[in-house]
Amino acid sequence: MPAIVEISGLSKVYQSGHQALSTIDLEIEEGEILALLGPNGAGKTTLISIICGIVSASTGSVKVSGKDIVEDYRFTRELIGLVPQELTLSAFDTVWNTVNFSRGLFGKKPDAAYLEQLLKDLSLWDKKNSELRELSGGMKRRVLIAKALSHEPRILFLDEPTAGVDVELRQDMWKMVQQLNDNGVTIILTTHYIEEAEEIADRVGIISAGKLLLVDEKKILMQKLGKKQLFIELKQTVDQIPEALGVYNLELSEDGSRLTYTYDPDLERTGITALLQSLTEVGISLRDLKTSQSSLEEIFVRLVNKK
Amino acid sequence: MINVQAIKVIYKFEMLRAWHTLMQTIASPVISTSLYFVVFGAAIGSRIEEIDGVSYGVFIVPGLVMLSLLTQSIANASFGIYFPKFTGTIYEIMSAPISFFEIVVGYVGAAASKSFILGIIILITANLFVDLEIAHPFVMMLFLVLTCISFSLFGFIIGLWATNFEKLQLIPMLIVTPLVFLGGSFYSVSMLPPVWQTVTLFNPVLYLISGFRWSFFEVADVSVGVSLAMVSLFLVACLVLVWWMFKTGYRLRQ
Incomplete structure (x- = not known):
């Protein structure tokens, strides 16, 4: 054009x-x-x-x-x-x-x-x-x-x-x-x-x-700027992220009831399947799963605040 | 290429505005002129002797026409351009494919047309009170048209310059009205003491009224040629000022 x-x-x-x-x-x-x-x-x-x-x-x-x-x-x-x-x-x-x-x-x-x-x-x-x-x-x-x-x-x-x-x-x-x-x-x-x-x-x-x-x-x-996040609600709280899960980009909520996994949705391998498998292996059982994508608004606020 | 359509719609818009405010545009000058006739023509005028062989009631007609013409030309044209600035609708004029020249032709043309019509109406009104004879109709029309155009231009300049309503009234009230009253609207300059006769020569409105009066009675304070030259000079001065405003985008384009 x-x-x-x-x-x-x-x-x-x-x-x-x-x-x-x-x-x-x-x-x-x-x-x-x-x-x-x-x-x-x-x-x-x-x-x-x-x-x-x-x-x-x-x-x-x-x-x-x-x-x-x-x-x-x-x-x-x-x-x-x-x-x-x-x-x-x-x-x-x-x-x-x-x-x-x-x-x-x-x-x-x-x-x-x-x-x-x-x-x-x-x-x-x-x-x-x-x-x-x-x-x-x-x-x-x-x-x-x-x-x-x-x-x-x-x-x-x-x-x-x-x-x-x-x-x-x-x-x-x-x-x-x-x-x-x-x-x-x-x-x-x-x-x-x-x-x-x-x-x-x-x-x-x-x-x-x-x-x-x-x-x-x-x-x-x-x-480019929009991350996707997977929220994993846990059945039992944990004190810290198990060592076996250290390879994943994970964050634990303060009360230990939720793990947040940030990933790029456009990659061929998002790592979700592997993560879920690893979770089972370390014996963590899940209550609920939720994903969210950052909106333009979040991107916008982040950009404006950065400059 | 001139944007004829734009001139047309601005002209029409401004003429329609007068239609909405018919009382203000036409009736109020007519009423005030009639009042001047009652007070100066009949009540006081009957006790004043003839001036240069013209009875007082008739003598003041050209001055009265000029008084209304000047104030109304300025009021009309200044308000016409000031109001869009005030309300913000000017954005449309500014963003349109239209030159400053076309804006001026539209607004000033409409204001001058309204003043011209008003001048004619006042002359007709005056004719109801006194018997009017016009010695030089062509010169009379020339003065009428020149005055309407130059003072509408002057009003347009004031409207552009004004940044609030007070400024809009300032020049007409503090400068123009005194100049008109002191320019021989109601008297002949020869009636003044010699010192004041000289001072009056610096009043541009004197030349206007004198020339206009000459076209009726062949009676004038200054020669009609000088009058015409002065009015033309004023018109040129206004045109130059408007051209400068156009060049600089004065008060319109930040």
């Missing part, structure tokens, strides 16, 4: 002296879903804002579809749609007017049929004549998505789209994101909900304190 967004050496120092980003290099592939994870103030919104043209970069450059976002801003911005984090809408406008406004702003001729379908897809059609201030928070979020999609962008940025959103809208939204993605739209989203990144993203990037700590395919990331 060719890169649709190429970020190189990008950094941003605000007038206040706050370094929001420091030398970010990132290539976003056409047609992928990239999730950017990071704590508040990590620089996710600044990164998105620079690509969309709201904030100017201090150093470095961004190319969208091969063209520079400053020199060829008309070309690059037409390709991009942005759903901002805050529910910012002009209070007295109607839903229908505001999506038409957005479409026009991005230089597209009016297209009532397209916008009608868009509003229907977002369950907003029956609200088309409502004033924006009358809408609930969830509805406003839908309107912001409709505005971002009104000019048929090829790249969609979603900045914390699920913050303060109920389950139904969240599901609708992910369905829509998936649909757009199926039609070739590249999606970049930031989220706090790590399960969502885990569920929907192709690749995950982790940002902390203005630095991109890593970007990798979700599967590879989880393999």
